[in-house]
Amino acid sequence: MGEFELISRYFSNSGARRQDAAIGVGDDGAVLQIRDGYDLVVTTDTMVAGTHFFPDDDPRALGHKLVTVNVSDLAAMGAEPAWLSLALTLPAVDEDWLAAFSAGLHETAEYYNCQLVGGDTTRGPMSLTMIAKGIVPRGKALTRSGAKVGDYVYVTGTLGDAALGLKLCQGLHEVSKKHQTHILQRFHYPSARVALGQALRNIASSAMDLSDGLYSDIQHIMKRSDVGASIDVSRLPLSQAVKDSCDQTTAMQLALSGGEDYELLFTVPEAKRGSLDVLLSPYGTPVSCIGRITGVAGKLELKHGEQPFSYQPTGFVHFV
Ligand SMILES: [Mg+2]
The missing domain is CATH 3.90.650.10 (PurM-like C-terminal domain)
Structure with missing residues (x-):
């Protein structure tokens, strides 16, 4: 088994099981079903070792934080979090690190009722990128542009x-x-x-x-x-x-x-x-x-x- 196949094992069943993820991890793309009358909200956050966290930070906390910072952007839009994708760049395969990181990611995704529906892994300087997708009733997303004088x-x-x-x-x-x-x-x-x-x-x-x-x-x-x-x-x-x-x-x-x-x-x-x-x-x-x-x-x-x-x-x- 190749090392990146091994990595993908840690993330193949991550987070909540959602009915609206028709196809999740394992295909070339995920297939997601959006309820009638809802808009899709999409956000991305990257955490880079040395910029956003210490390289020796607790990997479980990193997994938690990566999900939370993305879900927080959905929360700010008034959206219900639903699906996550992960792009993971690691200098080497460290199974202890991966087990703890994926556990943090898994439990936090489950807490917010999000399912991990895809991702990619590459070798390089450590960088953690997540894309979070949520849904909001059509036209109801909160934005930064609606503040009025006197509010x-x-x-x-x-x-x-x-x-x-x-x-x-x-x-x-x-x-x-x-x-x-x-x-x-x-x-x-x-x-x-x-x-x-x-x-x-x-x-x-x-x-x-x-x-x-x-x-x-x-x-x-x-x-x-x-x-x-x-x-x-x-x-x-x-x-x-x-x-x-x-x-x-x-x-x-x-x-x-x-x-x-x-x-x-x-x-x-x-x-x-x-x-x-x-x-x-x-x-x-x-x-x-x-x-x-x-x-x-x-x-x-x-x-x-x-x-x-x-x-x-x-x-x-x-x-x-
Ligand atoms: Mg934000």
Whole structure:
């Protein structure tokens, strides 16, 4: 048996078994059945060793993260995740690594009800690429381009946890014992806000997921929607772990420029704001209102309460 045939064995039965995957792994292509009245949503993410992760990172966590970052993009579009494809480039065949990586990929794909329906393996510097496909009721996909002046800006969960986890792994920041598990979990095993994304379909005017940090990501919504935004940094949601581990300046830096939280950033028109708490309460993920959309296109204004807040953005670097 050739080594790449061996690799394909690890992934031939991965994730959930879906009725709508008529033909999955094993043919030249997958055949997928899309329900009447639905649109297909497609997204791709690549993780490169040395850029997005440490080469000696736990392979099970890498398998988990690769699925999650892709599914998170589907969540941001309000889509239901369905199918995954994998393009794997590895310097050599390491069976222990493959077993752990495929286990992480498998269990996470199953958790999000996704089936791995195809892939490719090649030899080369380590690089992990996934294509995720999801479905959304026709015309209901959330986009970055629908924010309107006066809309309220929201985020899910807490910000800066994953970035603190990275600093902890790099030995650049101390975190007390009682918070370490939470912080490392948020960095190595992030969650995609899938149910919440779908719940936002009829509420949010725009949405995206936070991969590079709020300060940089919100500018995508501003650009695509041709608006500005005013953010009150005193309302940024911080975990107890970040509050206890960082001074205020560091906490703000993590919350504004820390990457890889995979929380959702979205805007809500005034008229739909009243029903938001009730509609989202069953999902168990807190949402926080952090500001408003303004008419000054391209201008991101930061405030602390009523005071202006000056901030030098440190562009998020995945890996130092
Ligand atoms: Mg994204």
